[in-house]
Amino acid sequence: MPDPTPWIVVNGNLGNAFCCMRCGESYEPRYPARFEIVDAIGKAFSNVHARCAAHPEGDACPYCMGRHAAEACPQSPERKPGEDAYAYLARQRNLRDVVGPNPMRGG
Numbered sequence: 001m002p003d004p005t006p007w008i009v010v011n012g013n014l015g016n017a018f019c020c021m022r023c024g025e026s027y028e029p030r031y032p033a034r035f036e037i038v039d040a041i042g043k044a045f046s047n048v049h050a051r052c053a054a055h056p057e058g059d060a061c062p063y064c065m066g067r068h069a070a071e072a073c074p075q076s077p078e079r080k081p082g083e084d085a086y087a088y089l090a091r092q093r094n095l096r097d098v099v100g101p102n103p104m105r106g107g
Contacts (some may be wrong), residue, residue, distance in 0.1 A: 007054075008046050013063050013075075018042055020049040021059040024067075 007021040017028035018041065029041050057067045063075040070076060 005046050005050050007052065007059060008049050009062070010042070011062060014065070018045040019060070019062075019065065020045075020052055021062070022052040022055055023049065024055075024060040024065050025049070026065060 009019050009021060011017050011019040011026065014026060015028050016031070017026040019026040027041070027045055029038055055067070060066065061068055061070050061073045063070060063073040063077075066073065071078065071081075
């Protein structure tokens with residue numbers, strides 16, 4: 001069965017928040033939470049945003065929820081076209097300084 005609301009996602013880039021990629025609104029449940037609670041929150045969020053109209057500028061960026069291409073986002077972990085390895089690594093180091101260490105990835 002196809003997903004009736006593919007623009008509603010759980011965004012790991014934003015702390016596993018429920019996000020509507022059309023209107024840009026998000027909700028981050030308090031974790032840890034029981035699965036049943038998270039499931040109910042997801043269904044309620046989906047019902048509220050099921051009728052969101054597509055934004056004229058396109059869907060929100062999955063990295064920052066701004067209105068620009070994901071490839072152009074300064075918070076994107078992807079290597080930019082034409083970006084050399086040193087610039088990429090420096091940007092990653094700066095992002096870690098802003099975001100902080102990720103204990104799930106060992107650092």
